[in-house]
Amino acid sequence: MVAARLDALGAVGGRGVERGRGLPGKHAGARVADRRHGDRADGGRRQPGHTDQVGVRDGVLYGAVGAVRTRRLEPAMTRGSCLCGAVRFETQATFGPATACHCTQCRKITGSYSIAAPVPADALKIKGAPRWFASSAHARRAFCPDCGSYLFWEEGDGLIWVALGSVDGATGTHLANHIFCAYKGDEYDLTDALPHHVRGWSSPEVTPMPFTIAIDGPAAAGKGTISKAVAAHYGFAHLDTGLLYRAVGAKMLAGVEPIAAAQALLPEDLADASLRTPEVAQAASKVATIPEVRAALVDFQRAFARRQGGAVLDGRDIGTVICPDAEAKLFVTASAEVRAQRRHAEQQGAQSYDEVLADVIARDERDMNRAEAPLKPAADAVLIDTSGLSIEQAVAAAIAAVDARKDNV
Numbered sequence: 001m002v003a004a005r006l007d008a009l010g011a012v013g014g015r016g017v018e019r020g021r022g023l024p025g026k027h028a029g030a031r032v033a034d035r036r037h038g039d040r041a042d043g044g045r046r047q048p049g050h051t052d053q054v055g056v057r058d059g060v061l062y063g064a065v066g067a068v069r070t071r072r073l074e075p076a077m078t079r080g081s082c083l084c085g086a087v088r089f090e091t092q093a094t095f096g097p098a099t100a101c102h103c104t105q106c107r108k109i110t111g112s113y114s115i116a117a118p119v120p121a122d123a124l125k126i127k128g129a130p131r132w133f134a135s136s137a138h139a140r141r142a143f144c145p146d147c148g149s150y151l152f153w154e155e156g157d158g159l160i161w162v163a164l165g166s167v168d169g170a171t172g173t174h175l176a177n178h179i180f181c182a183y184k185g186d187e188y189d190l191t192d193a194l195p196h197h198v199r200g201w202s203s204p205e206v207t208p209m210p211f212t213i214a215i216d217g218p219a220a221a222g223k224g225t226i227s228k229a230v231a232a233h234y235g236f237a238h239l240d241t242g243l244l245y246r247a248v249g250a251k252m253l254a255g256v257e258p259i260a261a262a263q264a265l266l267p268e269d270l271a272d273a274s275l276r277t278p279e280v281a282q283a284a285s286k287v288a289t290i291p292e293v294r295a296a297l298v299d300f301q302r303a304f305a306r307r308q309g310g311a312v313l314d315g316r317d318i319g320t321v322i323c324p325d326a327e328a329k330l331f332v333t334a335s336a337e338v339r340a341q342r343r344h345a346e347q348q349g350a351q352s353y354d355e356v357l358a359d360v361i362a363r364d365e366r367d368m369n370r371a372e373a374p375l376k377p378a379a380d381a382v383l384i385d386t387s388g389l390s391i392e393q394a395v396a397a398a399i400a401a402v403d404a405r406k407d408n409v
């Protein structure tokens with residue numbers, strides 16, 4: 001089975017680490033290649049008469065290049081352990097190229113993200129008793145029951161992915177790619193030149209060039225819901241620009257002069273949970289009519305929009321003022337009654353339905369009729385009325401509209 005799996009993965013090659021693009025599965029697709037012993041173990045000459053089989057014998061990985069060469073990899077023992085040493089492992093096999101996985105599970109289990117590399121399961125000798133945890137329907141993970149160190153991931157294809165931080169000394173492999181980048185934390189950036197896949201190996205790579213998706217519309221139309229889903233779909237960053245105005249509005253309610261508040265706004269000001277209250281929403285709508293407040297927030301939004309890797313911004317004036325050249329523009333709307341129902345349900349009775357509807361209408365009035373950057377669809381925006389759409393339908397409509405634009409950029 002392992003031989004078949006390695007074969008399917010395009011196993012041991014003569015060029016050291018290969019990227020393994022376009023191969024299926026979450027962690028699948030790494031080309032198990034000989035890094036430690038390099039490409040020149042046989043002097044780089046192809047030996048005629050050898051087989052083209054790929055497989056494992058006696059825990060040693062064998063491979064072929066084309067149909068003419070088989071190389072035996074020099075066995076070298078690699079050892080590792082958990083933090084407390086209760087679980088140890090060793091292998092004579094060579095690690096395949098390492099993958100950094102930024103999926104939610106890897107982030108939870110490591111506390112950051114995982115860098116792991118595969119070895120044939122039967123070539124990995126585990127001493128001690130790691131706890132195995134079924135982390136999904138198709139895969140399980142092992143950790144030390146005493147110290148909690150994360151150690152292994154496997155999905156039953158004959159390979160075990162070893163968390164490389166647990167290896168003592170040199171691993172002999174190197175990071176070759178990133179997967180599930182759409183799920184990475186916002187506390188770090190991916191700045192290397194390796195492939196950054198949005199999801200698994202066969203998914204598209206994160207857009208290396210700037211690509212801006214502008215999503216405007218009135219309160220509770222579904223902008224935020226759609227923006228988050230669209231950003232996750234394409235692996236783009238997302239900025240809810242309403243939070244900027246909400247943060248300034250909250251400072252005004254706390255007695256700070258709004259223009260000064262906007263000019264001194266810090267990223268941490270956007271993290272306050274109280275920004276979602278109806279009072280702050282109304283205050284946001286009020287400070288948003290002040291031209292100097294809007295001017296103070298322009299540069300930050302434009303820089304965010306043009307970051308590498310793509311960006312989704314939602315607000316009121318993104319397609320018209322902040323990013324008039326956005327590659328894709330959506331105007332998301334719904335009837336005032338439907339929007340009030342949604343907000344009312346969201347608030348769980350904090351306000352009556354009539355109060356929420358009155359708030360929504362008052363905010364619409366102010367946002368649409370102010371002199372500076374009023375809420376209106378850009379001439380080239382795709383209109384999506386979500387009144388009769390489920391969230392899934394609205395997201396699908398948005399992705400279809402962006403895909404149509406992506407094809408034309």
Ligand SMILES: Nc1ncnc2c1ncn2[C@@H]1O[C@H](COP(=O)(O)OP(=O)(O)O)[C@@H](O)[C@H]1O
Nearest residue numbers: 219220221222223224225342346389390391394
């Ligand atoms: N198409 C939809 N159908 C039903 N509920 C929706 C839909 N889109 C959004 N919602 C819900 O409506 C509320 C407001 O959506 P949100 O995305 O925050 O709107 P906005 O960002 O435009 O203010 C949320 O509770 C959200 O779950």
Ligand SMILES: Nc1ccn([C@H]2C[C@H](O)[C@@H](COP(=O)(O)OP(=O)(O)O)O2)c(=O)n1
Nearest residue numbers: 219220241242243245284285288315316317
């Ligand atoms: N780009 C933006 C974003 C928000 N605003 C103003 C106008 C809005 O009423 C407030 C609050 O916006 P926010 O998007 O957070 O409001 P909703 O979530 O849609 O209820 O900020 C703006 O003027 N321009």
